Every structure is written in structure tokens, then in C-alpha cells.
Amino acid sequence: MVRAALDAGRPVIAVSSDRDGLREMQGTHAHADFLPLVATLDGERRAAALAAKLRKLDRPIDGVVAALCTERERGRLLDASSDALREAIDKGVIAHLAAARHLLPLLAKGGRTGGYILIDGPGGERPWAGYGHRSVGAAALHMLARVLHDEARALGVRLQLLSLQWPVRTDANAAHACSQWPSANGIGRRVLELIDRRDRAPTQAVITCTGPCPDDDPPQAADIDAALLTSRCLQDARTLLGSIATPSAPSPSKEDTHDRPTRR
Structure with missing residues (x-):
């Protein structure tokens, strides 16, 4: 998503705990208006600290993209403690709420009617075998997005959740990814379209992406004889x-x- 925005010539403030990844992105876009911020959004205190840093920058914000990536080992819910599920919900749902509480006012302050876009992967509509903690958290995030979608209207901000029903095709897994998986670059371009929407027509709280996004990258041909x-x-x-x-x-x-x- 950061690459899609930079390729489109947009100024970007990128927030991530991946210091090396931010440094690499900055090196490949040396002449772009790119500001990396090393931070982790995992709760109320750190979300408030990030909002304070952004206020000090005194830069108008057109949109916010919240993609909180969490990884957990595969396993059954019944085989793990209840604390494991609580941890998954804290990282995948509560952290989103904390971020929205502190970043939505910043977006509203700009008065540009931009979009606040949450990103989530598969498992929220149907149970994902072996990833029950993900399915429970994703279902909760879907409802959180619907609630925040309604509440954000009072601030003049459109909040939406882009729900991906397939894994994402990236440069790292392109050799074995399925053709119906959306590409990371295609998702980035789709998110920019959602942020740029300026009309006042009613919008959906949850947008489901069931395959490749419009203007998606073509799948890479397999390097193996059929x-x-x-x-x-x-x-x-x-x-x-x-x-x-x-x-x-x-x-x-x-x-x-x-x-x-x-x-x-």
C-alpha cells in the first residue's frame, strides 16, 4: 500500500515496527515525499503517542490505512488456553479500536472528507479450519467496523473495512500463489480509490474482496513444466x-x- 501511494506521487507517512523495511522503502523512493515512523500500534497508550507525533508534524492527512499484521501458529481453539484467544483479539481488534479513537480526530481535523480504511484477511465470514482464533477475531473486527462506520459519520469521515477472502500474492510467494489471490500492489491501488472517494453517497461499512482487485498485477507464470x-x-x-x-x-x-x- 505504501508503494502504491508513492508510485502515485503522493506524500506518505508510513508507520511500522519494521525499521529495516521502512529504511529499504525509503531507499527505493529517495526522491519521494516519504516520512517513516517506527512505532507499534498495540494499545491505547501507543496509539495516543503516535497521534501526538502526527500532530507535531502539522501536516494535513487525506486518509488513514490501518493494516495490523499479526501472526499466530496454526492450532485448534480447544487445544489452546483462553488467554491465547484474548491475546489474538487484543492484537487484531482492540488495537484497531485504539488506533481509530486517536487517528479519526486527526483525519476529521483536516476537513478533506478522506477515508479511514481497515484491512483484514480471510476467516471473518466462515470458520477457517486450524485458525479459529483468526476467525473469531475477524468476525469481531467486522462488527467493530460497522459500528465505527456509523459513529465516524458524525466526524465527517468514511470508515470502511476491506475484507480479503484470499491470501495476498506478494513478490515473496508469487511462484506458488494461486491466480485468484489479489496482489499486494492491486490491493494498494484499490485502497487509494477508497480513500479518494469524495461523493456523499452512502457507503458500505465492509467491502468484500473475493478475488483479484481491478487493475491487479497478473499472476506470475510458474517455472515448472505442467x-x-x-x-x-x-x-x-x-x-x-x-x-x-x-x-x-x-x-x-x-x-x-x-x-x-x-x-x-
Whole structure:
């Protein structure tokens, strides 16, 4: 999203805990109006500190994009403690609320009727097997977005959630990503369109992205022969079926054969 904004010639204030990533982005856009801020948005105190830094900059803000990336290991809800779910909700839902409480007033102060866009991934509408903590948190974030969407109207700000129903295709996973996955650059351009919308028509609180975004990057061609890939898939299927097939009955031992009466 930062790259899409910089490529469009926009001034950007990028907030992330990834210091190296910000430094790399700044190096590749040396002549852009780009201001990196190293910060973590994980609660009320740090959200307030970020808002204070932004006020000191005294720069008008056209829009806010809140993409709080959290990672957790795969596992069942029943196999983890309730504290694990509470931690996931704190990082994926409560942190969004804290950020909105302190950044929405800044956006409203600019008077540019810009957009406040939240980003979330799959799992909020249907349970994602093995990622129950994500599905519960995403469902809560969907409702939070609907509530904040209504409350932000009083501030003259459009708040919306862009809900991605597929994983994101990036430069790092392009070789094995599926064609229906939206690209990171395409998502960035889609977010800019949402921020730029200036009309007063009613907007949706949650926008669902079920595939590639408009003007998306084309999927990268796989560097593997199709026939070889098919053969590999068939072999993987045979291996899987062999591992789950019912074992055949054991052959009778010599003792069993000797003791068994012979039919004539």
C-alpha cells in the first residue's frame, strides 16, 4: 500500500515496527515525499503517542490505512488456553479500536472528507479450519467496523473495512500463489480509490474482496513444466491415499494354518 501511494506521487507517512523495511522503502523512493515512523500500534497508550507525533508534524492527512499484521501458529481453539484467544483479539481488534479513537480526530481535523480504511484477511465470514482464533477475531473486527462506520459519520469521515477472502500474492510467494489471490500492489491501488472517494453517497461499512482487485498485477507464470507438476500431484495423491487406506488383514501364521481343520 505504501508503494502504491508513492508510485502515485503522493506524500506518505508510513508507520511500522519494521525499521529495516521502512529504511529499504525509503531507499527505493529517495526522491519521494516519504516520512517513516517506527512505532507499534498495540494499545491505547501507543496509539495516543503516535497521534501526538502526527500532530507535531502539522501536516494535513487525506486518509488513514490501518493494516495490523499479526501472526499466530496454526492450532485448534480447544487445544489452546483462553488467554491465547484474548491475546489474538487484543492484537487484531482492540488495537484497531485504539488506533481509530486517536487517528479519526486527526483525519476529521483536516476537513478533506478522506477515508479511514481497515484491512483484514480471510476467516471473518466462515470458520477457517486450524485458525479459529483468526476467525473469531475477524468476525469481531467486522462488527467493530460497522459500528465505527456509523459513529465516524458524525466526524465527517468514511470508515470502511476491506475484507480479503484470499491470501495476498506478494513478490515473496508469487511462484506458488494461486491466480485468484489479489496482489499486494492491486490491493494498494484499490485502497487509494477508497480513500479518494469524495461523493456523499452512502457507503458500505465492509467491502468484500473475493478475488483479484481491478487493475491487479497478473499472476506470475510458474517455472515448472505442467506435465511434471501433474505427475507430482498424482504421486502426492497416491502417497496420501496410501497413508490413510485401511490396512489389509494380516496373513495367517503357520501355527494358525496348522491348527485350522482342513475341509475335504
